[in-house]
Amino acid sequence: MSVEVIAIGGYEEVGKNMSAVKVGDDVVIFDMGIHLDRIHIHEDTDIARMHSLDLIERGVIPDDTLMKEVDGKVRAIVFTHGHLDHIGAVAKLAHRYEAPIIATPYTLALIERTIKAEKKFTVTNPLQVLNPGEKCQISPDITLEFIQMTHSIPQTAMAALHTSEGIIIYSNDFKFDNYQLLSPPPNYSRLKELGRKGVLAVIVDTTRASEEGEAKTHSEKIARIMLKDIMLDPLDEKNGMLVTTFSSHIERIQAICNIAKESDRQMLLLGRSMERFCSIAENMGILKLPATASIYGSPKAVNKALARAEEKRSEYLLVTTGHQGEPDALLPRIAGGKTHFNVRNGDNVVISAPIIPNPMNVANRNLLERRLKSSGARIFTNAHVSGHAGREDHRDFIRMLNPMHIIPSHGSLEMLASYTELAEEEGYKLGNNIHILRNGQAQVFNGGV
């Protein structure tokens, strides 16, 4: 039986991830993400109301039209975590396939919410939970397994497709973090076990493959200690205090909560996407907020909360959206004087996020920081660790799984090339058993392990 990996999206960019694995006549799709960056090019893009084909043309979502020519039946649409570049196009594309959506509970809840917000399409695919450590039969020839993994969003899994031709691993995205608060450590022993059984191919994210200096990605434990070091003194001051981080990074938000508990400040989690990710996480019992904390997402509720905080600034800890300086997110709006909360001399702002390297983010973040500073705020920026495996983590990944073939994904050609060089250090060779695919191309494997 032949196995085919079809690169649909995310093989030429960081964004709009989508891959398909065809085993005999059965197809499993992984991810349906969006490419937010393309919306900068086409400013008038209204995702919720636009048709898939228009979004495909604009490069905002993966071009899955090629799937029509794939001679097989889609049996499952699998999501291994809930970031938008992996699930954001689900409401635009999933209805075209008669197949269940499979994910961990938190990812599934985020998908459900995306589907509900959709204005153009009705998505009725069955939603099916799969937890790390569990398997489910996808077709007579394919069993899907979720392996416990860590990343920067809760309930991230690594997917393994067991087939008669060997195991195919979809590992997009992950980090190896042994000390998260909300997730158990990665299941290394299972990875090694699979490696011994015989892995035909891995599809693996290359986000940090080109960052030479960063051998191993540090644990969230490091971020927790950094945050505590930075936050403790400011929490005690009689000034305003704002923290911003990724809304989906519940682990990090939990760390901020735990530090905040040592003060008398009341936490306010503010902003639309902060509300989306955190309230679901709290409802599911993943995020444990302090009893006095509140989450507000709607502009009106946010503004009311900000008005309260403005009056008694030393009694609150604001956790907001806007770490990249995005003009419409909350912290940039606060910094621009567009809300009821005015940054004043002595206020402390903690930005627990890197600048995602992209000229627009660099510019927005620069403007944000200059505005905050010109209002007298003090800014703390270096409390962050990445959510993506570093080069030495990837080396361990390759050594544990010992795959026959490697398909680097989730990046520009330069990033795939960097991963290729890493894999060549481990004895693989481009064109032989490393395969660089472009969106729309496929790699066929004949014969098994």
Place this chain on the structure above:
Amino acid sequence: MSVEVIAIGGYEEVGKNMSAVKVGDDVVIFDMGIHLDRIHIHEDTDIARMHSLDLIERGVIPDDTLMKEVDGKVRAIVFTHGHLDHIGAVAKLAHRYEAPIIATPYTLALIERTIKAEKKFTVTNPLQVLNPGEKCQISPDITLEFIQMTHSIPQTAMAALHTSEGIIIYSNDFKFDNYQLLSPPPNYSRLKELGRKGVLAVIVDTTRASEEGEAKTHSEKIARIMLKDIMLDPLDEKNGMLVTTFSSHIERIQAICNIAKESDRQMLLLGRSMERFCSIAENMGILKLPATASIYGSPKAVNKALARAEEKRSEYLLVTTGHQGEPDALLPRIAGGKTHFNVRNGDNVVISAPIIPNPMNVANRNLLERRLKSSGARIFTNAHVSGHAGREDHRDFIRMLNPMHIIPSHGSLEMLASYTELAEEEGYKLGNNIHILRNGQAQVFNGGV
């Protein structure tokens, strides 16, 4: 008699240049510029309608309120060239001084236009022409001389104040270019002569002092050859062709005209600031446009011209504003599909300007280029030379003038520091005869040459 140099603006930033030189009881002011970058911080700034004090508070114009405490009489306001960071605040500040405005004809024409556009203040200072090579008596003790100089705008002069205590040179901005089309070469022999007579102090721009790699700034002749190499083939193609450069860079625009003449294309100079700088330059006989060329500044006229060009794209050469990707300028608006001209596959775009190093420009320019490319345009970017002296030019400048004191200006503290290191290589020493001033500080020189 004591001489005092007062740093009003531009000593902590690239922008809002303003300096005063006090000789006995008489004061000469140099430049009244704006700091456009500060408008990014305060988005709601409406320069034409706002009061000086508000603009001062926002950092948009120099804080000249300190002049109230200067015990002396302002005798002249001198502008050595017409860039906005040197003349842009004239309509906000000049009326506070009972003194004539002195500049070369082109600079004066630009000042006049700025004064006419002002909505808040009425400026009635007499306007007085001074040409390079000419002198005028400012007060019994001060004679102002304009020396022929080159820069990236026509009729740039270097100013020399002759006083009983020695000569003070205001050299802000300049380059040494021996091969411009529209300007004679710098008057080196006069600089050397002044050097021999005795220069008390120079106030000198440091824009490129920190660019180690760029020993000597290349001549416009180099840009002309580069542009010709780039433009000739595209001019012959049956596609659209757009060029963008600095509106005030009449020399460069003349070079583009001369190249365009070798084709049958009709030149359209488009955009509000393109109209401002070019029509004045043309009326004054500085810029020689081809007979068929047209200049349009108003949005309506621009749009009509673009509609014509859209239909017969191969018959026009569009010269537009927007080289930094500024969202409201013309080329970015064309690239964003907001005009009657649509960039199509095969169109050629020449960007004859560097990215002015600032995160917002980097982001805007990146977006501009990506939009142009995604419409199928071909982009040419490396046809530019700087308008500012390089390190080795500054070394020649110091050697020719041999000043007793050096006051670096026109830059951040890092840039002033770089210039200081250069001057120390030439035997000067910070704190002894190199003086780093902050906006609002003064340096007094007692005793002469």
Place this chain on the structure above:
Amino acid sequence: MSVEVIAIGGYEEVGKNMSAVKVGDDVVIFDMGIHLDRIHIHEDTDIARMHSLDLIERGVIPDDTLMKEVDGKVRAIVFTHGHLDHIGAVAKLAHRYEAPIIATPYTLALIERTIKAEKKFTVTNPLQVLNPGEKCQISPDITLEFIQMTHSIPQTAMAALHTSEGIIIYSNDFKFDNYQLLSPPPNYSRLKELGRKGVLAVIVDTTRASEEGEAKTHSEKIARIMLKDIMLDPLDEKNGMLVTTFSSHIERIQAICNIAKESDRQMLLLGRSMERFCSIAENMGILKLPATASIYGSPKAVNKALARAEEKRSEYLLVTTGHQGEPDALLPRIAGGKTHFNVRNGDNVVISAPIIPNPMNVANRNLLERRLKSSGARIFTNAHVSGHAGREDHRDFIRMLNPMHIIPSHGSLEMLASYTELAEEEGYKLGNNIHILRNGQAQVFNGGV
């Protein structure tokens, strides 16, 4: 009584630190360091045998000849920590002053060793211990106090001179680290107390002032966790394992020891400077090595140890010099095949040090890593935290001490300029109460707090 701060060395470079503080007729000297970088320029420099004046001319040691013209008596030579850029010229310069050398015990032991190795001069200044928390009377008008501080070498103090004109702080170098293994945390409450009493001036190091991204310097605790994460798996493998870090960074070496104890490997600390710093630290009870550990410094002993390690590579943990790839240091010599130990496929190398930013280090380190890799080694590089205060630490420093005047030191003009901008954010102003000095210049303070 007037107070004068005299910049002797280290005000134009990172290296050869030396300052003098004159209070009335009494002078206290701080530091006598070397500038190793200058030896690259003059390759034939033999420090141990050369005369001070030759070394001064080559820029290798501070030019203290100006002290002849200082009208006062040197009462003490104070060293606040034992790095070479602070103590390395002691044997060349101290004998010219009839004054005791004062330092903490570990620093003093390093100074003693330097004096013993000197081939040209005999140094007989009395050596006097001062511990953090202790004071000693230097002259009727001056009392020296050592305040508990942290850095990247044990027993670093911050010095305070108590005078009738106020307190002068010499803070060169330091970091604020609350979680070191071998040092108590900085004595913040004493700093605040001094701030309340009245600090006339601080002389402060600017090493990291220009690193915008690095708000607060992370604690060694972070480095310990990173190292543990990196080292544990490799310690278990049956391959060779090498670690390199700063020889003087006893805190880091202790952390490596503690991690190594969890394995059966025997530690070998190898290399001349490793021997110098570690054996003294061990003898003084600062460094606690595992019972089986050995230190070898002489080439012969090192080679014998390496020969043993070569045979049973999985039984040893080599801690070596050479983290910058310096051609004559041990790890580069091992990598170049010049010792009895050959790097083999599977060996692990941990470089617990950043590249000190300097083109030669970048090149040497690149060559080192390429050689190690081409021998099959796996390299881990990102387990390090700085030993110098970050921008936000400096902000806290200024706020705690609230000095009347700030004298940035220990850096190029660009670095002093960056610190100046930071201090200006805190309300100081260059030329008023921030003073940039060049080597050889002095700042006089008249009148006290």
Place this chain on the structure above:
Amino acid sequence: MSVEVIAIGGYEEVGKNMSAVKVGDDVVIFDMGIHLDRIHIHEDTDIARMHSLDLIERGVIPDDTLMKEVDGKVRAIVFTHGHLDHIGAVAKLAHRYEAPIIATPYTLALIERTIKAEKKFTVTNPLQVLNPGEKCQISPDITLEFIQMTHSIPQTAMAALHTSEGIIIYSNDFKFDNYQLLSPPPNYSRLKELGRKGVLAVIVDTTRASEEGEAKTHSEKIARIMLKDIMLDPLDEKNGMLVTTFSSHIERIQAICNIAKESDRQMLLLGRSMERFCSIAENMGILKLPATASIYGSPKAVNKALARAEEKRSEYLLVTTGHQGEPDALLPRIAGGKTHFNVRNGDNVVISAPIIPNPMNVANRNLLERRLKSSGARIFTNAHVSGHAGREDHRDFIRMLNPMHIIPSHGSLEMLASYTELAEEEGYKLGNNIHILRNGQAQVFNGGV
């Protein structure tokens, strides 16, 4: 008949270029270069005396052992220009093939000299001249044509293999320069003609493919003007004057000669490789030196010449090797005080070469410049243009030749990836008609145009 392109060397690095094209049973080899960078890794490499297999193992020369398994007969070894990364291994590898060496006269002369200097192997392959514009029959099925091309060494050709399956272009290296002194412009019309006839594949160098900012590579005319601007004043001064550039860049050296003729200075071309490239070029009538000029290569002759120049420094213009600061080259030796010529205050040094981006060059050049400066020299550095096509030149190249397949070469994987992205902009697609090969891999084309 099938066509196969075999990547032997230079597909994973900048260096050791070697490719083979097999048409039916006949093979044509292009280039046999060395990879100088690998000698840094293995310091004890003595190229002239070492065996091919050892050099192959060290990565210094291409691994052509795979040619044993190629089922065909090598009919010609073709060199398109004389740089060492293209011809440097000829004496190590050519004797293994029973085939003539074909090149332009200057390239052939350089090859002859390399063969004569070889100590290990005897090379007896016939040497055969082919001039641009000429063809020669290689086998019944293959005709080789040389097309006039420009680069940074004289007599560079582009090779075209005419076969029944279409034309194969070997374009490695080139630039499009219409204004060289010593070479006619590239034969664009022939390129377009070949494009119309049908190009099966191009093998093309990617050296500058990743340099986004550099749209089109500027002509040597630009470098000539820059050099003249820089050199004229210093030539007139009564100080020493040194220029360094690539020894093989005869075009540039001719430009320097022409400028020097306007002064009374006598030119001395100094250094071993300066002698090698220039004396051959002069003997062949390519380089026209002034009558008074001399070339010295042997250390003894160089030193005698330097001694003369030391005495009457203002009467000479020294043109030396060492632009990258290589420790053993002449200018670095002069700067280090190791010759009879001492750099003095006021001497002028022109470095007409970029830093070839590599950490060791950056470090060596930094050291060179610091040494020169500390001796009082003035350094001019920005008079250079590249010898490699820029992105827009490559776009023109692709449009003119319109090849069916593109094989990027001469670079790291990142560079090949950049070229791939450029080619994809032109409608090609990786894996379909762009082929990234690793050293040792081959691409087979079945069926023709």
